[in-house]
Amino acid sequence: MSVGIRHDDLRRRNRAMVISAVRRASQPSRTEIAATTGLSHSTISTISSDLISEGILAEAKFSEPVSMKRGRPQVGLMLDADAASVVAVVLSLNSLSAAIIDYAGNTVTEETRRLVTQQMPAEALVDECVGMVRRLIDSAGASGGAVLRIAIAVQGITDAASRKLLWSPITRYDDIPFADRLEQEFGVPVSVENDCNMIAEALRWRDPVRYRDDFIAILLSHGIGMGLVIKGELFTGTQSSGAEFGHMIHRPDGALCRCGRRGCIEAYAGNYAIWRNARVGDENAEPLADLSDDDIRAVADAARDHDGPEREAFRKAGEAIGFGLGSMFALFDPAPLAFVGVGATAFDIMEPHVRAAIAKTAGGLHSKAISFDTEPNEVPLKREGAMMRALLAVDQEIFAAGTAPRRAGADVA
Amino acid sequence: MSVGIRHDDLRRRNRAMVISAVRRASQPSRTEIAATTGLSHSTISTISSDLISEGILAEAKFSEPVSMKRGRPQVGLMLDADAASVVAVVLSLNSLSAAIIDYAGNTVTEETRRLVTQQMPAEALVDECVGMVRRLIDSAGASGGAVLRIAIAVQGITDAASRKLLWSPITRYDDIPFADRLEQEFGVPVSVENDCNMIAEALRWRDPVRYRDDFIAILLSHGIGMGLVIKGELFTGTQSSGAEFGHMIHRPDGALCRCGRRGCIEAYAGNYAIWRNARVGDENAEPLADLSDDDIRAVADAARDHDGPEREAFRKAGEAIGFGLGSMFALFDPAPLAFVGVGATAFDIMEPHVRAAIAKTAGGLHSKAISFDTEPNEVPLKREGAMMRALLAVDQEIFAAGTAPRRAGADVA
DNA sequence: AGTATTTTTTCGAGGCTCGAAAAAAAGAGC
């Protein structure tokens, strides 16, 4: 099972701790790092001077002299932006975008283009990714650090090893091996991640106070996605990316879902379902393939304006989400929620029904205490999440190990 | 956040690895331990001779000479039964039992008695536990190692810190602080655990091949309980023991549940629900407080014998369980299942309906591959689970640390 | 009885972290 700790793991782990402390805090001093990691000052001193000489960290030159205290001033440590760079790719329905990001997290170059993903062969999808990444790397030229990692946030179900796109609403094809192809093309590790998991990862970095150890991100768009952080870790399935909240069953044998099954939460709360209930009035009608943001906003406006099928459609959506959350809360207790995507703009209409449904479930005891937050624009979140995923991999897997700690160190000295 | 690895943690962790390897395997040799832990032979040699001199491990005297190989024969290591002992307490509806178990896992003494738990004040429940543990410790006398840990498996929801019984069907009272009282009484750490979690823990030790990293134990009795192991760890809630499968929502605003809410899985699949559907025919009728095993077996026999309300009741139960599992599998992919308790004797009637329901959900793709296993007798499983929980705590928290590694070691030498 | 083989222990080397002390870098006080 779990393996013993070798002597050389010790350094690797503690280097990882230091890098992680610097990435998390803003220019922490060595003393602060010692405090947060619990390691001694001398250890932090040794490790950080190693990392600086390897070009991974740098001392902040003009740290604002916040101190105004006596004594030697603290000198902040920061990530050396030129230590490396990563590529964050976001692939969604009819849209592909990518960016090169330096080691400190600044965007170097980016590109976005529209594609008709549902009508492209699987090969072509991968080719588009490869092409865009290639162009970005070429345009960035020799500036900054070498690209050490690529992360792709993609709508759909990925495998647990983050290598393939198992299934996605953006294409008719299954099992598309994005990672293998891109690794072969660029010679760096590639991971393929579910977009909602990346949204959760991004929220954690945007607001570490609210979204710390346990929270839930729900993407309300054409379908319903979820990113789940439990006990400080992204919750993924054992074989897939997991957390397919949209396909939990709300009503057995109920409304027709885009996935072909019946009664899924998505079949009540996805944009297509809300539109169908509001405008078609038949929950068994074939789901629309796509729906513009304006379409759904129009339904929301109508629902706000007067009672009628639109308002009823949002009631059903809120109810489905609420009962689904209630079932989840039976499994692992309530947690703060973030609603992301176009649907979040209409969340005000759904919220009372979500709360009413949760109140009827095991999560009901705390239903008033559960915090809801909305963020309409999911695109930057997906990119930030993929970026953080890639950067953290560089931190932990490459820089913590210390590329040839003896040989490279000797070269430098 | 996570804290750095201090120099002394290293030894503690590797000692823990060795102890754990010995507990898991049956009399492994030092060489085998080195292989499974990945540590060097010299390290294993040092650590194991320390552990032997501290009286935690012992060399097996007459290990069957399975080898028949040339060379120095391997000498198996085993846990020293006298190193310590633990108490495993199982508290269920109308029944309390406890046992003293030595460090090697052998039962030293045990006692069981019937109580009318629902009519006892909270204090009296705790008093009964204290009294029984006291009698056991007294009767065991000075034989064996000192009691270093107590674990209580109790039906109901416990808090995440395993200290209190938050809610339980066995009593009208909430927030009963079992751990505090018992610790005060016996001066050793006490943990209060959900009984189904202990069932899962026990299954892992009974059949480590089938129940390894991901599996689900479902207790089919008056209510429905669940113990969940995901990625090698017992899955608990963030604030409570979690995995309240029985109170996931099967049908919004559906049948009346024992918990007062509506539509819970338990309200269709708990013994009282099956009995109610079979014999009362009104899913809103007030649930019975208790039901004998014979009652439910009679319904099962009737269902097997002829079509009618009994068979229909089991169909509804299987359907509720199947859809609930399907919803869970949307979150974390399918896993092997063990059905435990009286209800498991009737599982043959439910199985086709469980599978049919799962097939209608996101878990349906693999519905045929999901393995079902039944074990009617839950009582020994609860005890074994509590025992393992307590023993592992002694392993990891007490013996791995090495009580005063310098001073005690010096005393021995 | 001697040799081959496998397991276990011993021993020295190298690495890592730690605590204490020293060095560095500022503000405070006169």
Next chain:
DNA sequence: GCTCTTTTTTTCGAGCCTCGAAAAAATACT
């Protein structure tokens, strides 16, 4: 302007820990 105080950072020696190699131990084979 100089010294003292305070705080941060580095340096240095000590103590552990793990590792690899070699030695020792224990058995089967010839």
